[in-house]
Amino acid sequence: MSEKILVVKGSCRKGSVTNHIWQDALNSVEDIEISVFDAFSEAFAFCNGCNFCEEMGRCIHRDLDGFFKDFENADVVLFSSPVYNGGFSAPVKALIDRFQAYYTSFYKNGKTQPIKKKRKGILLVAAGRGGVVATEDMQKNLKCAFTILNMELAGTVLCANTDTVPDLEKAKEDLKIILKRSLSDE
């Protein structure tokens, strides 16, 4: 059975560097099922800490049910995001906040993983300038979320200096290596 990759698309910009890099890397992998969640075009609700999930065991909103199904079944989830003001683009951050229902489930059920399948996550970042500190912060955010999502961060790729001279080829190669490694060591 072919492995499943879910891409969280965190830029809708024409000529987006992140989109160019992940599209190129995915073209290099054979026999995979790819689904893409376009965080900018999906008008999903924000988590506002209403605590419905704590009471009822699921989010009050059903608008991400399709995404969560893909998310739970994926072998690899690729989070791609530009650096916007030192962190994720707003829709990607809002998506990460919507993992709250998994968080409440994890603690309510004695730290039992709410998702049965162990998955790998990859972070792809583009930054107009250096982006190192922002990428470290984004990594920290994801690693924290991953503890309650039965995931581990398999690798991070930063394509810096997109305002001037980004090294696109290196970013593409780095992502291909991480992707192939993530798919091979089950």
Ligand SMILES: Cc1cc2nc3c(=O)[nH]c(=O)nc-3n(C[C@H](O)[C@H](O)[C@H](O)COP(=O)(O)O)c2cc1C
């Ligand atoms: C609202 C906004 C905020 C940004 N903030 C930063 C920033 O804090 N640091 C940085 O290095 N680049 C920043 N940038 C530049 C983007 O990270 C850069 O253009 C990146 O290539 C965008 O990703 P994309 O090419 O995939 O769309 C910002 C761009 C926008 C539109």
